[in-house]
Amino acid sequence: MSLPYQFSALEPHIDAQTVETHYSKHHAGYVGKLNELLTEFPEFLTMTLEELLASIDKLPEKSKTPVFNNAGQVYNHNLYWETLAPNDGENNLPTGILADKINQTFGDFATFKKQFSDLGIAQFGSGWVWLSQDLDGKLTLDKTSNAENPLFQNKTPLMVMDVWEHAYYLKYQNLRAKYIESFWNVVNWTEVSRKFEIANLKTIE
Ligand code: FE
Numbered sequence: 001m002s003l004p005y006q007f008s009a010l011e012p013h014i015d016a017q018t019v020e021t022h023y024s025k026h027h028a029g030y031v032g033k034l035n036e037l038l039t040e041f042p043e044f045l046t047m048t049l050e051e052l053l054a055s056i057d058k059l060p061e062k063s064k065t066p067v068f069n070n071a072g073q074v075y076n077h078n079l080y081w082e083t084l085a086p087n088d089g090e091n092n093l094p095t096g097i098l099a100d101k102i103n104q105t106f107g108d109f110a111t112f113k114k115q116f117s118d119l120g121i122a123q124f125g126s127g128w129v130w131l132s133q134d135l136d137g138k139l140t141l142d143k144t145s146n147a148e149n150p151l152f153q154n155k156t157p158l159m160v161m162d163v164w165e166h167a168y169y170l171k172y173q174n175l176r177a178k179y180i181e182s183f184w185n186v187v188n189w190t191e192v193s194r195k196f197e198i199a200n201l202k203t204i205e
Contacts, residue, residue: 009086013182027077034070049075072147085188119143156199
């Protein structure tokens with residue numbers, strides 16, 4: 001995917017150098033490696049990332065882990081960039097039916113934000129924090145390690161926070177909690193709501 005904004009667009013919350021390195025080195029590295037791994041398996045190249053991740057078992061044993069790791073990281077990073085958008089940080093809150101659902105599920109926005117943030121602080125080593133919708137239409141919070149994601153629990157991911165060190169180290173060094181606090185200023189609630197509405201249409205069908 002192409003980054004939907006400039007490297008500097010998330011300043012001062014997530015700095016330009018971090019976004020540039022994250023997108024054009026880390027994320028692009030996973031894309032390049034995945035394409036290289038799949039040259040042996042052209043039938044997988046036409047799949048969506050979701051289809052590919054659901055088809056890992058069809059690969060030869062030696063390719064399963066590297067394809068999973070790189071495809072997972074591409075999927076997770078795509079969603080991460082979509083989760084974010086330029087914002088001045090003021091009153092950046094969900095609205096409409098997503099806001100209602102968050103309040104109904106977690107009590108209020110502050111509780112949701114705290115639970116999500118705490119998962120990011122608690123994640124040992126590299127990983128991700130997710131807001132997803134499960135098959136019963138419930139909102140759920142998960143943390144996953146390395147390249148894992150909630151697709152494998154049949155959930156629809158709505159938003160994600162990268163808590164690999166490369167997501168924050170240049171600006172925040174070891175202070176992951178400061179990065180997490182800044183993350184909330186630039187969440188793209190319009191896009192998260194859009195994904196929630198699409199997930200709901202699927203649930204109703
Ligand atoms: Fe990352």
